[in-house]
Amino acid sequence: MMKEELIEKIELFQQLIQDSQKKIRLMEMNDSDRHQLEEEKQNLLKLQKELYEMEKELQLMNEEKDEESIDENTQEKIKMIKTTDSRNQFDILRIEPGTIEGINIPFVVALPEKMPANSKITVVFNNEKGTSLNESAQNIEDELPEVLSGLEINSPMVVPILPSKTEFDETLKKEGIDIEVGDPKQFARECFDSKIPKESTFYRLDEQVKNMLEEIKNNKTLQQNIQNARNKTEDLSFDEKAVGFGHSGAGAAMLRFSLIQPELFDKLVIGGNGDIIPTPFGENGQKLEYPFGIKDYNELFGKDFSTEDFKNINFQFYIGDREDDKEVYDTIRDNNYLPGKTGPTFAPQDLAEKYKNMYGNQFFERFQNALKQYEQADANIGLKIYENDCHSVITPEDLGKILNDEEYFEQNPSKTIEEMLSKRRTKQNDGKNGLYDCLDDKNIRESSIKETTNMVKEEILKNDREKTNEEQK
Numbered sequence: 151m152m153k154e155e156l157i158e159k160i161e162l163f164q165q166l167i168q169d170s171q172k173k174i175r176l177m178e179m180n181d182s183d184r185h186q187l188e189e190e191k192q193n194l195l196k197l198q199k200e201l202y203e204m205e206k207e208l209q210l211m212n213e214e215k216d217e218e219s220i221d222e223n224t225q226e227k228i229k230m231i232k233t234t235d236s237r238n239q240f241d242i243l244r245i246e247p248g249t250i251e252g253i254n255i256p257f258v259v260a261l262p263e264k265m266p267a268n269s270k271i272t273v274v275f276n277n278e279k280g281t282s283l284n285e286s287a288q289n290i291e292d293e294l295p296e297v298l299s300g301l302e303i304n305s306p307m308v309v310p311i312l313p314s315k316t317e318f319d320e321t322l323k324k325e326g327i328d329i330e331v332g333d334p335k336q337f338a339r340e341c342f343d344s345k346i347p348k349e350s351t352f353y354r355l356d357e358q359v360k361n362m363l364e365e366i367k368n369n370k371t372l373q374q375n376i377q378n379a380r381n382k383t384e385d386l387s388f389d390e391k392a393v394g395f396g397h398s399g400a401g402a403a404m405l406r407f408s409l410i411q412p413e414l415f416d417k418l419v420i421g422g423n424g425d426i427i428p429t430p431f432g433e434n435g436q437k438l439e440y441p442f443g444i445k446d447y448n449e450l451f452g453k454d455f456s457t458e459d460f461k462n463i464n465f466q467f468y469i470g471d472r473e474d475d476k477e478v479y480d481t482i483r484d485n486n487y488l489p490g491k492t493g494p495t496f497a498p499q500d501l502a503e504k505y506k507n508m509y510g511n512q513f514f515e516r517f518q519n520a521l522k523q524y525e526q527a528d529a530n531i532g533l534k535i536y537e538n539d540c541h542s543v544i545t546p547e548d549l550g551k552i553l554n555d556e557e558y559f560e561q562n563p564s565k566t567i568e569e570m571l572s573k574r575r576t577k578q579n580d581g582k583n584g585l586y587d588c589l590d591d592k593n594i595r596e597s598s599i600k601e602t603t604n605m606v607k608e609e610i611l612k613n614d615r616e617k618t619n620e621e622q623k
Contacts, residue, residue: 199326239263300546391416412459424517470539474513532559
């Protein structure tokens with residue numbers, strides 16, 4: 151088919167799709183026959199799928215170049231954005247989708263002006279709320295210089311740009327795939343549904359990020375093009391393992407990504423989401439489905455879970471001692487991860503309830519019990535609790551020390567949490583706030599209930615005795 155004919159056919163199908171969508175809306179408003187409505191919906195999906203195939207064919211026509219121009223095109227997709235003016239200068243570059251075959255999402259790279267040989271890449275997931283890949287990439291490029299200015303590091307950073315749920319859903323619909331997913335920025339389990347074919351733009355986002363890192367570390371042509379964009383001539387070389395960092399929802403994403411691809415990392419720095427960490431060890435790991443355990447791991451990812459690779463990661467957690475503050479807790483968790491108004495952002499409701507039933511309803515109770523699973527499995531794990539803090543990002547000083555292997559957090563996390571809770575209870579009692587303490591502690595609460603019940607009984611008996619005495623008089 152000639153290019154002009156293909157464009158005409160695409161325009162025709164776009165119109166047919168609009169007509170079908172209008173027809174469906176009218177049928178739904180008029181409570182039309184369900185069978186007819188379903189037939190029209192299937193017809194719409196068929197039209198969308200055919201349109202998607204034609205658009206892909208047109209894209210291939212537009213991208214056809216002779217062999218000599220391939221390197222030039224690749225170079226055009228690697229854009230030098232800016233050089234920071236921080237204490238350690240970094241060049242920030244954007245790698246566009248399609249630069250590397252099979253990678254359909256952009257990523258931002260920050261390379262230090264003077265980068266040592268065999269540098270360890272820090273992979274950063276973010277909580278950027280852009281509705282499109284391009285918008286998110288732009289926002290990261292604007293924010294990254296400020297982040298880097300506070301860090302005393304001299305290692306490269308890679309920030310994958312993951313699609314929003316809206317963009318993911320719309321792309322699937324265009325491709326004729328009728329499923330609803332959770333948040334792809336959190337590697338929601340629905341993103342690995344078997345209905346999503348390999349040809350789909352966002353097929354296996356975890357594999358796309360993995361390939362991204364492997365290409366940066368090993369593809370000499372890509373490295374040369376990156377250096378060309380920087381006007382540099384030195385060869386690049388990278389360590390085999392990477393470091394992962396994420397805070398809040400991005401921390402959950404990093405934990406899940408490391409659960410799927412544990413062989414990529416030797417260190418993770420995770421903060422602000424302690425009550426939803428996966429526990430892939432022992433019986434609990436086999437009882438819980440992804441994203442909390444590995445019961446259905448092989449089914450979702452087509453491979454067996456490597457306990458050894460996961461245990462070889464150095465897990466460094468941080469949290470604020472007021473992370474369970476009611477206002478923040480209700481907003482961030484109860485309405486998202488736990489059943490609530492805005493739906494299962496972090497996990498499906500049934501899996502969330504299963505996790506809660508196993509580890510506890512309260513934030514720090516759940517965090518402490520989950521960390522015990524890591525300790526019992528002899529995983530390398532540390533924890534720092536920031537005082538009088540609720541949900542803040544790790545300090546640049548602490549992050550820099552960990553990235554530079556200068557310092558790590560306390561190595562007995564469950565004990566660290568218990569000491570923090572004990573101090574909190576003592577402080578509350580000193581502040582004559584025993585009621586909060588009773589509500590916070592199950593044993594004290596039960597004891598208080600029994601005591602109160604006995605007091606009420608005694609009061610009733612006392613009144614009865616006084617009434618009897620009065621009557622006798």
